[in-house]
Amino acid sequence: MNFSRRISIEQVEEGMQLAPKFDSDGLIPCITSSAETGEVLMLGYMNAEALKKTILTGQAHYWSRSREVLWHKGADSGLVQHVVEMRIDDDQDAIWLRVSVAGLGASCHVGYKSCFFRRVVLGSQNNHDSSQIDNMLQFVEERKTFDPKQLYGDVPNPTKL
Amino acid sequence: MNFSRRISIEQVEEGMQLAPKFDSDGLIPCITSSAETGEVLMLGYMNAEALKKTILTGQAHYWSRSREVLWHKGADSGLVQHVVEMRIDDDQDAIWLRVSVAGLGASCHVGYKSCFFRRVVLGSQNNHDSSQIDNMLQFVEERKTFDPKQLYGDVPNPTKL
Numbered sequence: 001m002n003f004s005r006r007i008s009i010e011q012v013e014e015g016m017q018l019a020p021k022f023d024s025d026g027l028i029p030c031i032t033s034s035a036e037t038g039e040v041l042m043l044g045y046m047n048a049e050a051l052k053k054t055i056l057t058g059q060a061h062y063w064s065r066s067r068e069v070l071w072h073k074g075a076d077s078g079l080v081q082h083v084v085e086m087r088i089d090d091d092q093d094a095i096w097l098r099v100s101v102a103g104l105g106a107s108c109h110v111g112y113k114s115c116f117f118r119r120v121v122l123g124s125q126n127n128h129d130s131s132q133i134d135n136m137l138q139f140v141e142e143r144k145t146f147d148p149k150q151l152y153g154d155v156p157n158p159t160k161l
Numbered sequence: 162m163n164f165s166r167r168i169s170i171e172q173v174e175e176g177m178q179l180a181p182k183f184d185s186d187g188l189i190p191c192i193t194s195s196a197e198t199g200e201v202l203m204l205g206y207m208n209a210e211a212l213k214k215t216i217l218t219g220q221a222h223y224w225s226r227s228r229e230v231l232w233h234k235g236a237d238s239g240l241v242q243h244v245v246e247m248r249i250d251d252d253q254d255a256i257w258l259r260v261s262v263a264g265l266g267a268s269c270h271v272g273y274k275s276c277f278f279r280r281v282v283l284g285s286q287n288n289h290d291s292s293q294i295d296n297m298l299q300f301v302e303e304r305k306t307f308d309p310k311q312l313y314g315d316v317p318n319p320t321k322l
Contacts, residue, residue, distance in 0.1 A: 013271050016295065029190055031204060033201065083283060090320065108251055115250040116250050118177075118249055119249075120249055135177050136177065158252075160252070
């Protein structure tokens, strides 16, 4: 399969050709949400190969920016993401996947279902008081779905400071 | 209000301090979904000022990459996004906003409710047949919510090829 060339704004915004825009690193961001709950699970990145493999196999593939490899999500952990629906946005520079997660049903390497397991406290209560700066986040998920040490063993943590 | 410095992986991933990571352009991607329907509406980008203003005002602010200005979404069109919940992901390099959209309830400059108004056809039917390449996308929203020409007038289209 091939992507279409980006020819005009009308084609990209209002047409039916898939003409994705990859950034200067060759990547397109991908929002992945649960098809069952609607919850956003993660924001990943795809290169052209990952996008093609996702379309052709119906399983989410990403480009791992930390490991710099094509990443078939769940190939090692069993937490495969089966794509229920793929959408693309108006200017075709972002993907949205609605997925059903296999196995334990979690998508976050820390052990939670969603990578977005914390909320940010909103409003004017966020002032310069140091005790409040230390409590800007609240946990939404009460407990982890899996123990990352058990599932991933000695695989390096992908988070970079 | 201030953000915390990123000191350790444990602090960033498991702590309650807000320590967002901005990319080399000073931006953090922001997924915005409808608090009512769960549908993803757009993927935007925030700089530090936009993130702070969103937290303090409870209304979504972004950095417009096309216009290179702070962007109070809906300030001109009336389509203000009221933040119901803000979340941040494990390594704090992505934001998720759940919003209630004012006015006509749309968020896409093309006139649709969601920027993700087209789905990508999945599977092996995507081959090299040119008629199929021309029909890789299907419309999910049947009609526009507003006429962009009426709402925005002569404002330049933000989409770049």
